[in-house]
Amino acid sequence: QVQLVESGGGLVQAGGSLRLSCAASGRTFSNYAMNWFRQAPGKERDFVAAITWSGNTTLYADSVKGRFTISGDNAKNTVYLQMNSLKPEDTADYYCAAGSTILTGQVFGRAGMAYWGKGTLVTVSS
Numbered sequence: 001q002v003q004l005v006e007s008g009g010g011l012v013q014a015g016g017s018l019r020l021s022c023a024a025s026g027r028t029f030s031n032y033a034m035n036w037f038r039q040a041p042g043k044e045r046d047f048v049a050a051i052t053w054s055g056n057t058t059l060y061a062d063s064v065k066g067r068f069t070i071s072g073d074n075a076k077n078t079v080y081l082q083m084n085s086l087k088p089e090d091t092a093d094y095y096c097a098a099g100s101t102i103l104t105g106q107v108f109g110r111a112g113m114a115y116w117g118k119g120t121l122v123t124v125s126s
Contacts, residue, residue, distance in 0.1 A: 002026040002115050004096045009120030012086055016124070020081040022096030022117060029053060029098055034079040035105040035113065036070060038092035038122075045095065047105045049081060057102050064090075086124045093119040 008020040022034065030053045039045040049070040050059045058070050069082040079096060097113035099105050104112035 004098065004115055004117035006094065006096050006117045006120040009094060009122045011123045011125065014086060014088055014124055014126050016086050017082070017084045018086065018122060020083065020094055020096075020120060020122070022079040022081075024077045024079070024096075024098070029077065030074075032098040032100065032114065033057075033102040033104065034070075034072060035097045035099055036079075036081045037095045037097055037105070037110060037113075038090075039095070039119075040089075040092040043092075045110045047109060048094070050099070050102055050105045051079060052102050059102060059106050061106075083122070086122075088124050088126045091122060091124045093121050095119045 003025045005023045033050050033052050035050040036048040037045050038048050048061050051070045067085045072079045096117040098115040099113045
């Protein structure tokens with residue numbers, strides 16, 4: 001059974017940092033690009049960042065460039081999202097997802113993802 005399990009969410013003050021983790025199990029994800037999406041209350045689920053398992057290629061949404069960093073640990077089958085300089089508008093449920101290529105999430109959004117985690121809530125207070 002394929003599983004993506006997120007962790008690391010919580011409450012943080014504006015300007016603070018959090019690191020999210022996504023543990024993958026149940027199949028080999030080396031042929032997929034791993035993505036982070038987020039969904040704020042009442043809004044669409046938006047692409048945040050993506051990485052190939054080789055780690056050679058990363059993509060970011062403009063809204064998080066320079067503040068967020070996506071990385072992966074192949075040995076642990078885990079993908080991370082380091083979030084720095086957090087803003088209240090970063091408040092959302094954050095989801096891990098697997099897509100077929102590095103561009104799939106950014107181009108096709110949530111419709112392009114093959115697997116999803118259940119999400120972890122990040123709340124940034126002002």
